Amino acid sequence: MGFLIAILTLLLVGLVVALVSAPLRRARELDPPIPKDVAGSDSQQPPLAPDSRLRDELEAAREAKYREIRDAELDFRTGKLSSEDYRAIDADLRAEAIEILNRLERLRTRDA
Amino acid sequence: MATFGFACLVLALIVCAYGIGASLYGVRTGRVEFSESGRRSVYALAGILTTAFVVLELAFLRNNFAFNAVADTSSRTTPALYRAAAVWSSQEGSLLLWAWLMSMWSSLALFLTRKRLRDVAAYATAIMLGFGGFFVALMVFYANPFATTHPVPPEGVGLDPLLRFPTMMIHPPMLYSGYTLCTIPFAFGAGALLARRVDAEWIKAIRRFAFAAWLFLGVGILLGALWSYSELGWGGYWGWDAVENASLMPWLTGTAFLHSLMIQEKRGMLKIWNVSLVLATGTLAIMGTFLVRSGILDSIHAFGGHTLGVPFVCLIAVMIVGSIYLVVSRRDMLRSEHRLDSWLSRESAFLANNVVLVALCFVIFWGTYFPLISEAVTGQEASVGPPWFDRYTVPLGLILVLLSGVGPVIAWRRATLANARRNFLVPLGCALATLVALELAGINQKPLAIALFCLAAFVFGSVGQEFFRGTRARRAMAGEPVPRALLALVRRNRRRYGGYIVHIGIAVLFVGVAASSSFQHASQLSLSPGQSTRVGAYTVRYMRPTATITPKYDQAHTGSTLSLGALLYITKNGHHVATLNPSEGYYASEDASQGTVGSLIGGQPVSHVAMNASLTRNVWTAIDPDIETTALKRIITVGNSTLPAQDALVAVAYLARAYLKNPPPAQFNLLVSPLVMWIWLGGLISVGGGLIALWPAPSAVRRRVTARSRERAVRGLARV
Numbered sequence: 001m002g003f004l005i006a007i008l009t010l011l012l013v014g015l016v017v018a019l020v021s022a023p024l025r026r027a028r029e030l031d032p033p034i035p036k037d038v039a040g041s042d043s044q045q046p047p048l049a050p051d052s053r054l055r056d057e058l059e060a061a062r063e064a065k066y067r068e069i070r071d072a073e074l075d076f077r078t079g080k081l082s083s084e085d086y087r088a089i090d091a092d093l094r095a096e097a098i099e100i101l102n103r104l105e106r107l108r109t110r111d112a
Numbered sequence: 113m114a115t116f117g118f119a120c121l122v123l124a125l126i127v128c129a130y131g132i133g134a135s136l137y138g139v140r141t142g143r144v145e146f147s148e149s150g151r152r153s154v155y156a157l158a159g160i161l162t163t164a165f166v167v168l169e170l171a172f173l174r175n176n177f178a179f180n181a182v183a184d185t186s187s188r189t190t191p192a193l194y195r196a197a198a199v200w201s202s203q204e205g206s207l208l209l210w211a212w213l214m215s216m217w218s219s220l221a222l223f224l225t226r227k228r229l230r231d232v233a234a235y236a237t238a239i240m241l242g243f244g245g246f247f248v249a250l251m252v253f254y255a256n257p258f259a260t261t262h263p264v265p266p267e268g269v270g271l272d273p274l275l276r277f278p279t280m281m282i283h284p285p286m287l288y289s290g291y292t293l294c295t296i297p298f299a300f301g302a303g304a305l306l307a308r309r310v311d312a313e314w315i316k317a318i319r320r321f322a323f324a325a326w327l328f329l330g331v332g333i334l335l336g337a338l339w340s341y342s343e344l345g346w347g348g349y350w351g352w353d354a355v356e357n358a359s360l361m362p363w364l365t366g367t368a369f370l371h372s373l374m375i376q377e378k379r380g381m382l383k384i385w386n387v388s389l390v391l392a393t394g395t396l397a398i399m400g401t402f403l404v405r406s407g408i409l410d411s412i413h414a415f416g417g418h419t420l421g422v423p424f425v426c427l428i429a430v431m432i433v434g435s436i437y438l439v440v441s442r443r444d445m446l447r448s449e450h451r452l453d454s455w456l457s458r459e460s461a462f463l464a465n466n467v468v469l470v471a472l473c474f475v476i477f478w479g480t481y482f483p484l485i486s487e488a489v490t491g492q493e494a495s496v497g498p499p500w501f502d503r504y505t506v507p508l509g510l511i512l513v514l515l516s517g518v519g520p521v522i523a524w525r526r527a528t529l530a531n532a533r534r535n536f537l538v539p540l541g542c543a544l545a546t547l548v549a550l551e552l553a554g555i556n557q558k559p560l561a562i563a564l565f566c567l568a569a570f571v572f573g574s575v576g577q578e579f580f581r582g583t584r585a586r587r588a589m590a591g592e593p594v595p596r597a598l599l600a601l602v603r604r605n606r607r608r609y610g611g612y613i614v615h616i617g618i619a620v621l622f623v624g625v626a627a628s629s630s631f632q633h634a635s636q637l638s639l640s641p642g643q644s645t646r647v648g649a650y651t652v653r654y655m656r657p658t659a660t661i662t663p664k665y666d667q668a669h670t671g672s673t674l675s676l677g678a679l680l681y682i683t684k685n686g687h688h689v690a691t692l693n694p695s696e697g698y699y700a701s702e703d704a705s706q707g708t709v710g711s712l713i714g715g716q717p718v719s720h721v722a723m724n725a726s727l728t729r730n731v732w733t734a735i736d737p738d739i740e741t742t743a744l745k746r747i748i749t750v751g752n753s754t755l756p757a758q759d760a761l762v763a764v765a766y767l768a769r770a771y772l773k774n775p776p777p778a779q780f781n782l783l784v785s786p787l788v789m790w791i792w793l794g795g796l797i798s799v800g801g802g803l804i805a806l807w808p809a810p811s812a813v814r815r816r817v818t819a820r821s822r823e824r825a826v827r828g829l830a831r832v
Contacts, residue, residue, distance in 0.1 A: 005116045012120065012163065016127060016156045020134075020149055027145035053309065056228060060313040064377045071378075071524055074605065077585035078578060080523035082531055089525050 058104045065097040113167050114179060117258035120164035121251050124211075127153050127160065128245030132238045139234035139307070147234040151222050154237060157244050158215040165199075165212045168257050172199050177268050180259045181205055187270035189671045189700070197281040198271045200288075203405065203420075204257035209285065210401060211247035214240070214292035217321070221296045225317050232314050235303035236296075243295050243398075246427055254420060273699045273718040276670035277343045283335040287359055290329030291397040294362050296321040297369075298394020298431075301387050305438040310445050312377045315386065319373060320806060322390070325397075326366045327802040333359050334795040345719030345734040347634070347783045349791065350625075352501040357480040358400035361473050365393040368469040371462045371519075378524065379459065380449030384439060385466070387446065391435035396473075399428055403480075454526035461519040468512050475504040510563055513622055516615040517571035520578045535577070542573030561630035564622055571619040575612045582609070602804065610805025614798045621794025627787035628730075634784075638777045641678075648784040650689065650731060655679040657737075657775040658693060659768035662761065672697030673712045674764050675720070676737040676771055678778055682724060690724035694735040694780075707752025708760040709767075713739075730788040736779040743770060 072093060076086035131153025138146030168181070172195050177183040181202040186195050199205040218240040225233050251257060297318040304314040336356065337349040350356060369389040375382050402424040439446070452459055478485075479496045486494040521535040546569035550562055579598065582605075586597040602609040633648030644653040658677040677695025681688070699715035706714040723732040739745075744767055751763025 002115075005113070005119075008116055009119045009123075012160065013123060016123060016160065019156050019159075020127065020130065020152050023145040023148035023152065027143075053231075056313055057309075057311040060311060060316055061380075063316070064312055068378045068524070070605075071608070074582065074585075074608070075523040077589075078581040080521060080527060080531060080535060082528050085523075085526060085528060085531075 055104065055107050058100055058107070062097065062100045062104065065093060065100060069093045069097065113171065113176075114258040114260045117164050117167040118252075118256060120160050120167070121248055121256070121258070124157055124160045124164070124248045125245060125252055127156050128241045128248060131157070131241040132245065135234045135238040135241070139231055144230070147230060147237070150234060150237045150241070151226065154215065154218050154222055154240060154244075157241065158212075158219040161208070161212040161215050161244075161248075164257075165208055168205060168208060169196065169199055172196065175268070177266070178260045178262075178264045179257075180261050181257050183261060183265050183268045185269065185271055187268035187671075187700075190268075190271045191276070191671055193281065194271050194276050194670070197275070197284075200284045201271055201275050202257070204251060204255040204259070206284065206288075206405065207247055207251050207255055208257050210288050210292060211244055211251070213285070213288050214247070214295060215244055217289070217293050217296055218244070218299075221300075221318070221321055229300075229309070229314060229317055231307040232300060232303040232309050232317075235306040236299040239299035239302055240295065243299075246423070250420060250423060254423070269702050270671070270700065270715075273670060273672065273697060273716055274343065276718075277339055279335045279339050279342075283332055283339060286328050286335060287332030288401075290325050290327075290332050290359070291362070291401055293321055293325030293328055294366065294393050294397035297325070297390045298397075301390035301394075302435070302438060305387060305442045308442065308445060310383055310387065310442065312380065315373050315376055318390075320808075322366060322369055322373070322393075323802065323806045325393075326363060326370060327799065327806065329359060329363045329366065330795070330802070331799060333363060334792070338792065341732075341788070342721055342723075343718070345721065345736070345781060347721075347732050347734065347781060347785075349788075352476075352479065352498045354480050355400075355404050357476045358396075358403040361476055361480075362393045362396040362400060364469045364473040364476070365389050365396060368466040368473075369393060372466050375459050375462060381452075381459070382463075383446040383448060384443065388435075388439055389466075389470075391431075391439070395428060395431045395435065398424070398431060402428065456522065456527045456529070456532060458519060458522045458524045458527075461515055461522050465512065465515045465519065468508055468515065472505060472508045472512070475508070476501070506560055509622065510560070510567060513564065513567040513571060513619060516618060517567065517574040520612055520615065521574045536574075538577045539570045539573035542576075543567065543570040545569070555631075558630040561626040564626040568619040568623045571615055575616050578612055579609070606807060607805045610801045610803070610807075613801025613804060615801075617794045617796070617798030617801055619794070620790050620797055624787045624790030624792075624794055628785040628791070632783060632785045635782045636780070637782075638779050640777045641775055645780075645782070647731075647782045649684055650784055651683045652733070652780075652782055653681040653683070654778070654780070655681050655691075657772055657778070658695065659772050661765050661768050670697055670718070670720075672699050672718070673761075674698040674768060676735075676739065676768070677720070677722075678735050678737075678780075680722070680733055680780075682731055690731065692722035692724060692731070692733050694722040694733045695720045696735055696737050698739075707748070708755055708757045709748050709751035709763040712760050712764055713748075713767075725789055727787075727789050727793075729784060729786045732783040732785065732788075734781040736781070737771070738776045738778060739767075739771070741776045743774065744776075 069090065072081065072086065072089050075081045076083070076090075081089065131150045133150075134146045134153065135150030138144060138148070138150055168179070170176075171179045171182050172186050173192070175182065175186065175188055175195070181199075181204045185202040185205070186198040190198060200209045218237075222233060222237060222240075300314050300318045304310050333356070336359070340351070340356075341347070341349040366389075369386060372382050372386050372389065376386050402420075405420055405424070454460070479501050483493050483495045486492065517539055521539065522532065527535075543566040546566045547562070550556065550565060556562065579601075582601045583594060583598045586592065586601045587594065590597065590600070592600060635645060635647045635652075637645055639645065639654040641654050641656050644651055646652075656679050658675075658679055660675045661673065675695045675697045677693050680692045680694065682690045682692060697718045697720055698713035699718070701711045701714035703711060703714055719734045719736070721732060721734050723730050747763055747767045747770060751760060751766075755763055
């Protein structure tokens, strides 16, 4: 029984070490430096650049704005907004959405 | 296998320590491979703790009394299903369950965010591993679930009879899932502050986990209430008990967060408020675990010892101080991007709802921790009871129900008075009609309950109107039949309409609470066979006593040695309603000084409630038989002095027979409570609504929406 437990424990330790150290081993194999064409998997991605971070933020803001546009329309159709208020809110929201899209576009252009 | 189980814990602790270091090193130096290694440490932790949990579960199922935890909380006479659940009735097992669930939820959260929020996720990984490491360290140094004893006892103490109840098998995992899920938004919130990324993206990443935490906590609280009502012999479902309150507090702040996060997502407002709510919810979840496990406050639900107080207090102190420091030091980044357009808007209703929910939480916090505060200030422990809680929570609860009806009919950004008047017409009409109907029915003695019924009608009217108008709009656009239009409306707006269903459920639940607590008929009295009594409109007749012996024949299937009860014949206006058989179970005790017979029935007696439940009212009965009569005590005394342990059951059988032949008067607790079923029904409706809101949108639809969304926004073709 004691032998079996020792084997089981060693097996578990081995599995854990293999799982946890895989990104480090992979990075060492590729080091130096990390070629850009193999940087697709999670562990090989370069540190988050400010542009990438800004893009993530803008994409989140874009999704939220689309949801807001849909919600405003649903509010209008269910009688919670007058048509004048709805038109004004909808125009504001679309202008804000277009501003976000433009900023995203500028980022993409710069990246390209 | 105990050695292997303990080795798993030691390995888990090493993995936690390594993962924290790797994650922090990775995010501070930009070495992504270390952050990735840290994330994998969480997966490894989940695997190791799953292995440890399986080892402990097998020990319980196989009655391996070499394990202290098994010997202390299980026995051969404990039914198999309860043996499986006995793992988390022990202090050690419940810590393992907590750590295991946390590691599983953390793994899921990190897997889903593996391709985004890398800097936030790296800090969150370190924090989650910190929680995991804390609980694993408790097990390694204070409460080892794999501790063994020699010589191995032939039999265990058995599961606490109070816990031998079906919902008790799932109540702790539900509650612990809720608590552990609360730590994920906490970790990501703190991670966002540490990484200085306080935009809406981290909110988006943890929204589902916050919702899941709310859902699991809610289910856990309801199951606890159901256990209290069905198992404890007092007939109540909520007693403002410290442990009940501890689970309610994070649920309240979590509810507030689920509302206010929408304002941050849409408007970039309330950033400080939201991150504070997330951090408070996580801290309250740990405090809840602390209360149930430390035994620092008296509670019927507290099953822990007194050894874990200091480590928990240290962890809570670190969480509070760290949270305050992070929010204060990042306050410049947390400024709102917009201001409220109008006080007549859904944002305002949500703000008001947040204030009420946090006020409720504060009241409950003060009342729960008052004994500790009082002891610290005056040196004397004092506590507050249900009337104190009711004084503050009832008015706040009424406002909350009102707001849950107001929110759905007010528009985002700004609503006009004319629209508001039109939208409130139907809900107000429903409330007024309810008031008139109650007056006509002669129900006018309980103003607070009547106010609640009217407010609930207001909610039904407001949400019903929303569904009606939404379906009508959908039909007008797509020309679909009503059922399909309704389904499509809910599918395309899951969060909104799922949330509305939750509001309905909460209103139904509150109606049940108000009706059952205000219009209850109760009677506590002693009856002999043949005697009758009236409870409300019902007549209860004690027909004859009942008795069963040995765990095998225990009617409640909880493994009691002796069960004494009564057959009660319930009638209303001369018509038979039900025949009920409440009983009291007597369990074996480990206390050998009670003698061979006494120890067979000397454990904690537990009431087995019998009730006739319907949608309109519950007839609830419990019995407390008198086995302290001279004749019955004499049987035990004689049995103790003459019978060896293997024959002691003969005396128990003789005692049961004597009880049936000459039953002494028994004490009964009889209740007729209206609409109790509405509480459980309201809970089910809320869970259903929560699941709809939580359910992800079909991936194909999401892809299509994402692809087209930019074009739609520009062209102005957004649709319902």
